[in-house]
Amino acid sequence: MYWIFTGRLSVEHIEVAIADLPTSLNGTKIVLMSDFHYDGLRLSEELLAQAIAQSNQAEADLIVLTGDYITSDPTPIHQLALRLKHLQSRLGVYAVLGNHDIYYRQSKSEVTKALSSVDIRVLWNEIAYPFGSQFPLVGLAEFWSREFNPIPVMQSLDRSIPRLVLSHNPTTAKILKQWRVDLQLSGHTHGGQVALPLVAPLMKLAKYQSVIRKKIPPQVREWLPYMKRDCNRLVRNWRWMQGLHQIGENQLYVNRGLGTYAPGRIFCPPEVTIITLTQQKNAEMGESLYPLANM
Ligand SMILES: [Fe+2]
Structure with missing residues (x-):
């Protein structure tokens, strides 16, 4: 899509504190x-090339x-795999699949094979250890697939060890x-x-969209923006639409x-995120937020 409808690429830099992050992984x-x-x-x-260039420039x-x-x-x-082949990082490229990657019966295997052919490791209810045993990386199956099941992978990890989780749909944060x-x-x-400034991002109005949508005949909905699908079904928690959120611990x-x-996008530019992990300091307690015992 032409940039005038999307806005220019935005590179977001964020710092995230992780409890118990090994000292060697600070930064x-x-x-x-x-x-x-x-x-x-x-x-x-053009946008894809910019995103790849920005990713490589970050020396991740x-x-x-x-x-x-x-x-x-x-x-x-x-x-796309031929473009993503140019991504460079010290410990590799890891991926999970989204709902569009499993649209047709053969999609999951075709997407996985294409990404694997350029050394992008696709995780589907799997744990990888690019950072070593003290900071696992979990990749979950797509939330809308029948195979979404975080229980075995999450329960196999010791609660005293910090971990990173990849999951396409943010709704899974609740689970x-x-x-x-x-x-x-x-x-x-x-x-x-x-995401108009000073006005709540419009998609927060999803609950009203759902009600209005039901009153519009199906043949008309098809032609109206944001009416084709029920936004409440699309994402359950629109407040987690973008950015960093604290959900319990x-x-x-x-x-x-x-x-x-x-x-198109309005005040909501396409994004590459550069995340720096830091060790969380708990000066008062000198202890982890997470008790050693498993839940
Ligand atoms: Fe999408």
């Missing part, structure tokens, strides 16, 4: 990208991708509250796409994504 830099929707329509080659320790590489037809993933999640990285929402960061749906 670890992670680049996060999401929601490419590489289908010839929703993401321009790790690059993570949180899904929606394509929109429906999986064919463009092969072209993951029962486990320790030092930092969850998500996408899916595209930041709401329309857990932390969630939602990236606004790179691809854009019609009618």
